[in-house]
Amino acid sequence: xxxxxxxxxxxxxxxxHLAGAYLPADIYARYQRLQGRETLFICGSDxxxxxxxxxxxxxxxxPQTIVDRYHAMNARSFEQFEMSxxxxxxxxxxxxxxxxxxxxxxxxxxGILKEKAExxxxxxxxxMFLPDRYVEGTCPVCSNPEARGDQCExxxxxxxxxxxxxxxxxxxxxxxxxxxxxxxxxPLGQYQTRLESYVRxxxxxxGWRSTVLKxxxxxxxxxxxxxxxxxxxxxxxxxxxxxxxxxxxxxWFDAVLGYISSTKEWAGKKGRPDRWKDFWQDDGxxxxxxxxxxxxxxxxxVFPSMLMAWNDAHERQYVLPENVPANEFxxxxxxxxxxxxxxxxxxxxxxxxxxxxxxxxYSLATILPETKDADFYLKDYQAKxxxxxxxxxxxxxxxxxxxxxxNFGDKVPERARLNERDTAMVANxxxxxxxxxxLYEEYHFRDGTQRVMDLARLANKYFNDSEPWKTSKSNPAxxxxxxxxxxxxVRSLALLFAPVIxxxxxTLWRILNLPGILDDAGWNSAGELAIPTGHSLNTPTIxxxxxxxxxxxxxxxxxxxxxxxxxxxxxxxxxxxxxxxFKKVDLRTAKIISCENVPKSNRLLKLRxxxxxxxxQVIAGIAQHYTPEQIVGKTVIVVANLQPAKLMGEESQGMVxxxxxxxxxxxxxxxxxxxxxxxxx
Numbered sequence: 001x002x003x004x005x006x007x008x009x010x011x012x013x014x015x016x017h018l019a020g021a022y023l024p025a026d027i028y029a030r031y032q033r034l035q036g037r038e039t040l041f042i043c044g045s046d047x048x049x050x051x052x053x054x055x056x057x058x059x060x061x062x063p064q065t066i067v068d069r070y071h072a073m074n075a076r077s078f079e080q081f082e083m084s085x086x087x088x089x090x091x092x093x094x095x096x097x098x099x100x101x102x103x104x105x106x107x108x109x110x111g112i113l114k115e116k117a118e119x120x121x122x123x124x125x126x127x128m129f130l131p132d133r134y135v136e137g138t139c140p141v142c143s144n145p146e147a148r149g150d151q152c153e154x155x156x157x158x159x160x161x162x163x164x165x166x167x168x169x170x171x172x173x174x175x176x177x178x179x180x181x182x183x184x185x186x187p188l189g190q191y192q193t194r195l196e197s198y199v200r201x202x203x204x205x206x207g208w209r210s211t212v213l214k215x216x217x218x219x220x221x222x223x224x225x226x227x228x229x230x231x232x233x234x235x236x237x238x239x240x241x242x243x244x245x246x247x248x249x250x251x252w253f254d255a256v257l258g259y260i261s262s263t264k265e266w267a268g269k270k271g272r273p274d275r276w277k278d279f280w281q282d283d284g285x286x287x288x289x290x291x292x293x294x295x296x297x298x299x300x301x302v303f304p305s306m307l308m309a310w311n312d313a314h315e316r317q318y319v320l321p322e323n324v325p326a327n328e329f330x331x332x333x334x335x336x337x338x339x340x341x342x343x344x345x346x347x348x349x350x351x352x353x354x355x356x357x358x359x360x361x362y363s364l365a366t367i368l369p370e371t372k373d374a375d376f377y378l379k380d381y382q383a384k385x386x387x388x389x390x391x392x393x394x395x396x397x398x399x400x401x402x403x404x405x406x407n408f409g410d411k412v413p414e415r416a417r418l419n420e421r422d423t424a425m426v427a428n429x430x431x432x433x434x435x436x437x438x439l440y441e442e443y444h445f446r447d448g449t450q451r452v453m454d455l456a457r458l459a460n461k462y463f464n465d466s467e468p469w470k471t472s473k474s475n476p477a478x479x480x481x482x483x484x485x486x487x488x489x490v491r492s493l494a495l496l497f498a499p500v501i502x503x504x505x506x507t508l509w510r511i512l513n514l515p516g517i518l519d520d521a522g523w524n525s526a527g528e529l530a531i532p533t534g535h536s537l538n539t540p541t542i543x544x545x546x547x548x549x550x551x552x553x554x555x556x557x558x559x560x561x562x563x564x565x566x567x568x569x570x571x572x573x574x575x576x577x578x579x580x581x582f583k584k585v586d587l588r589t590a591k592i593i594s595c596e597n598v599p600k601s602n603r604l605l606k607l608r609x610x611x612x613x614x615x616x617q618v619i620a621g622i623a624q625h626y627t628p629e630q631i632v633g634k635t636v637i638v639v640a641n642l643q644p645a646k647l648m649g650e651e652s653q654g655m656v657x658x659x660x661x662x663x664x665x666x667x668x669x670x671x672x673x674x675x676x677x678x679x680x681x
Contacts, residue, residue, distance in 0.1 A: 027499040199213070300324050504543050603623050
C-alpha cells in the first residue's frame, strides 16, 4: 500500500510538489505493479483548515467553493502528469468525516483525550474565537508588522497569538479580547518510547533516510507534548458532542486519516466495501508513505501514534508505515518557489507550454531532491529532453526499428551464435534490470532512472560497434543477431522505463506489437530474450520531439524580471541595540584570493581570504549566485570575530556580508584599492 501526501486544496500544485512526493510515489507504485505485487496507490485532497477559510473570506465565497475549485484543478494536473492513483479522494466527503469521527469518538470514549481550558483570542464583533492564523500583529522577534499568530514568515519564528505585539483580528481588524475556551488534546508524549522503538525497528528493517531520522530524533530530543485535537472553527469535521457543536477536528488530526477514508472509497467503488481492510488491517501489507520533508512529524510520529492508540483496544490492527521516504525541496531557476513573489510555475501552466508528461517526469526523476534540495532549470529540462530522451533513447529505438524494417521486413530476425560483444550486451540486460530494481526498491529513484538510461547508452554503443550496416553484406547472420538483440533491448527499455516515462513505454510496447500490457510482462523479464524469431513489428514513430531554444528563451523572459522585493513596510528595522552591542562585531575588509565549490553541495563555496597579515577559510552559501571565477580578486566585508563553524565538513572562520535583492544575493564589497583587514566603522 502506497500513499502520497494529500495536497492542500487551497492552490494549484507546482513542480516542487511533484518532485517532493508525487513522482517518487508513482515510480514506486508502477515498479511494484511490474513486480507482480498486489499494489494499492492512494491519495486525495486535504480540504479543511484555516487557510481555506481565509481564502474564502477574501474572495467572498464559501470554503466548499474553494476546495471544489482546487480539487478539480489538481486532479486534472495529476491526470496530465500521468499519476497512477487507484483512488484520489477528498476529506470533505461524508465518508471521510465518518472515518475521522470514528477515531476521535473512540479515543474520547476510552479516556485517551485530555480536556483542557485555555485562553484564546476572541473577536467580539465577529462573535468567534480566532484560530492562530486569524490573528495578525507585530513579531516580537524581528518586528515584522504582518506576522501571523502561528508563525512569522519573515524571520521564521514559531509563535503563539499571545506573543504578538498589537494583535488584530484578520476578520474585522478589531483588537481581540482574551476569553476562555476548552479543547481536547491527544497525549502524544505518552507514546514517545513506543514511537522511538518503532522508528528504530523500521529503519533497521527497511533503511530510512538519514534526513527523516534526524527530524524524528529532533522531536524526540525536545520531548513530545500534548497536541490539541479540536479548534474553534466553522469549516471542518464537526464534533457530535454536547457543548462542542461549534468545534471541529484540528486539520492535522483528520487529514492523515484521509488515507484510510480514500481506501474505503476505493473499496466501495469496487463493490467490495470491506476490501480496504485487506490493506490497512493485514500483517502482510507493506505500507510506504511518500511525503515532503515538511510533513515528517505528521507521518513518522503523529499518525503512527494515532494508529497505536487505536490498536491498543481493537482486534482490527492497523498497519503502520514501514517507511516514510520524505524528499527535500525543489527550487525553480535557483530560487525557492514563492506564491507571494510569483516565483515558480504551476503544473497546469507548465503543460500548456510543454505538453509531454514523459519529458517532465524524466527530467524531474533525474534531479529528485532525495537527500538535499535540488534545482529545476528550464535549460536543463530542455537538455534532458533533447540530449537524453531524444538523442540517446529515441535515437537507439528509431535506428533499431528502422533497420529492422528495411532489412528484415519488420520482423525479428533469427539470433545466431553470440560473439563476445553480443554476450556482454545480453548480460547488460539482466544486470541493469537487477540493479535498477534494487535502486527502486530502496527508494533511490534518481539513481535508478540514470541506470536505465545507462542501458540506452550501452545499446547505442553496441549498435555502433557491431556495425550492422556493414555486416548486412559481409556477415548476414551476425547482422541478424545484432538487430535481434537490439530489438530485445528496446523491449527491456520499455519495461525498465515504464515507472518513469509510462506513455513512451506504452508506445514502445505497441510498436513492438507485444501482447497484453507492460505490467503483465513483469519487471524481471526485462533481463530476458523473450520475443520469438519472426515476430512482426509495427511501424515505428518518433518518441520525443526536440524543444527549440527559442521556446525556452520565450518562457525564460517571463522570469527575467526578478521577483519584486518585499515592500519597505514589510522590512522593519530590528529592535534598537546599544553602541556597545555593535562594537562587539568586528567587521573587516578581506580580499578573496581563491575560491572553489564545496564537494557534494550546490549552495556552498569555499573562499580563501586575505585578512590583513593572515589567510583564512570562509564557507559562504552563495554558489547559486556566483561562480568562483566571478569573485576571485574581489574585496569584501567579513565578520572577523565570528566563532568558527563547520559546514559540510569544512571549517568556516568568518562570514561574508551580502544583501538580498529579488531573491539574488549580492556581496557587499569595496571598489578600488584598500588594504585587506581594514576596519569597517
